[in-house]
Amino acid sequence: MKYDYKWPRLLVVLAALLLAGAIFLPIWQIELSAPQYPEGLMLKIFAKGLAGDVDVVNGLNHYIGMHTLHSQDFMEFTLLPYIISTLVILGLVTAIVNKKNIYYTYTALFMFVAIISMVDFYRWEYNYGHNLDPNAAIQVPGMFYQPPLLGYKQLLNFGAFSIPDLGGWLFIVAGTLLLFAYLLLLKPKWIVLKKNKIAIAVFMLLALQSCSAGPQPIRYGRESCDFCKMTIMQKKFANEWVTDKGKVYHFDDVHCLLNFRKTDKSNGTAYINDFTEKKELLTAGDLFFVKSLELNAPMGGHFAAFESKASADDFLKNNKGEILSWQEVEGKTTNL
Numbered sequence: 001m002k003y004d005y006k007w008p009r010l011l012v013v014l015a016a017l018l019l020a021g022a023i024f025l026p027i028w029q030i031e032l033s034a035p036q037y038p039e040g041l042m043l044k045i046f047a048k049g050l051a052g053d054v055d056v057v058n059g060l061n062h063y064i065g066m067h068t069l070h071s072q073d074f075m076e077f078t079l080l081p082y083i084i085s086t087l088v089i090l091g092l093v094t095a096i097v098n099k100k101n102i103y104y105t106y107t108a109l110f111m112f113v114a115i116i117s118m119v120d121f122y123r124w125e126y127n128y129g130h131n132l133d134p135n136a137a138i139q140v141p142g143m144f145y146q147p148p149l150l151g152y153k154q155l156l157n158f159g160a161f162s163i164p165d166l167g168g169w170l171f172i173v174a175g176t177l178l179l180f181a182y183l184l185l186l187k188p189k190w191i192v193l194k195k196n197k198i199a200i201a202v203f204m205l206l207a208l209q210s211c212s213a214g215p216q217p218i219r220y221g222r223e224s225c226d227f228c229k230m231t232i233m234q235k236k237f238a239n240e241w242v243t244d245k246g247k248v249y250h251f252d253d254v255h256c257l258l259n260f261r262k263t264d265k266s267n268g269t270a271y272i273n274d275f276t277e278k279k280e281l282l283t284a285g286d287l288f289f290v291k292s293l294e295l296n297a298p299m300g301g302h303f304a305a306f307e308s309k310a311s312a313d314d315f316l317k318n319n320k321g322e323i324l325s326w327q328e329v330e331g332k333t334t335n336l
Contacts, residue, residue: 008103008181009095015110015174015181016091022174023047023084025167028121030147032057033247034158035227035263043069044165047080064145064156065136066128076120083113100185107178114175122149152247157229161247215240215271215281216248227256228299236275236304237297239284243268254289254329255301261330270326275304276311284326288312291329292321303329 028045029052044051049071058068071077087110094106129146140156147153147160154160164172218240223232226249232238239257241249243266251257257270270284287305290312295302302321306312312323 011177011181013095015177016088018170018174020088022167022170026165027167029165031161049077063137065133107182225252227260239272253297253299253301254303255299272305274307289324289329290321294319
């Protein structure tokens with residue numbers, strides 16, 4: 001029985017149309033945040049060049065010896081619009097020809113372009129982050145400034161967050177559609193992809209990709225507080241703020257977290273260690289907080305978190321203070 005290529009054809013056409021949008025939309029973004037830039041700085045990477053706060057970033061990079069960023073210095077910005085346009089045209093031609101081997105070839109070509117592009121992007125970031133001017137005003141021995149390829153990285157007092165932008169997500173969705181088309185053509189016995197389940201499978205995959213990151217282990221004695229810049233030493237007071245985008249900020253005291261949140265406008269979740277040190281980085285909203293002047297927190301804060309109310313009550317048997325919810329603690333954002 002001859003196999004019906006209707007669904008692979010439809011998926012490839014849709015993938016090609018999504019790629020067409022990536023020619024005009026930003027493909028990647030790198031967001032920089034620091035106390036002196038509460039609104040953050042943004043670099044947008046389009047197929048045709050750079051946009052966003054390029055001039056401001058170039059001014060900052062000058063102090064640490066990084067080369068300035070100029071779209072005309074990158075051959076990729078000349079080639080990439082043509083490469084994407086070629087993928088769009090070849091995708092439509094593949095759907096018209098409608099042959100299995102052509103589908104396979106097109107999918108392989110798409111994956112090759114995607115992999116080469118990411119390798120080239122990493123090489124670009126590596127060169128700019130490592131090839132520094134030896135006469136720069138700010139020099140930190142052993143310090144390099146390569147932004148993350150994907151995710152979050154701390155660079156001195158700047159946090160760098162790298163993630164696909166709208167055009168990049170179109171690329172990812174297009175690749176996912178081509179993968180499904182490929183699987184439909186293979187038809188191995190272990191695949192159960194009925195026509196009416198394809199949309200559900202795509203949705204589930206994209207939902208998994210969009211899940212935000214959770215807390216990360218704190219390296220005590222090595223990690224610095226993102227507010228006061230002191231080394232985090234005491235486990236029982238340590239905490240984190242994780243934004244909805246996956247950025248992770250570390251603090252040595254709830255006092256620092258509260259003051260950081262005065263200027264930080266990101267949405268996210270606070271994770272705080274149990275004062276008894278039995279558990280680490282629990283969701284703040286589930287904890288019981290004791291405010292007591294007898295607490296000797298690293299930066300003079302007077303809050304300790306407990307997993308259970310019984311533990312908080314036990315602490316108050318020998319210490320003066322009061323039990324608060326996280327909502328009540330967040331309301332006390334004045335300096336303690």
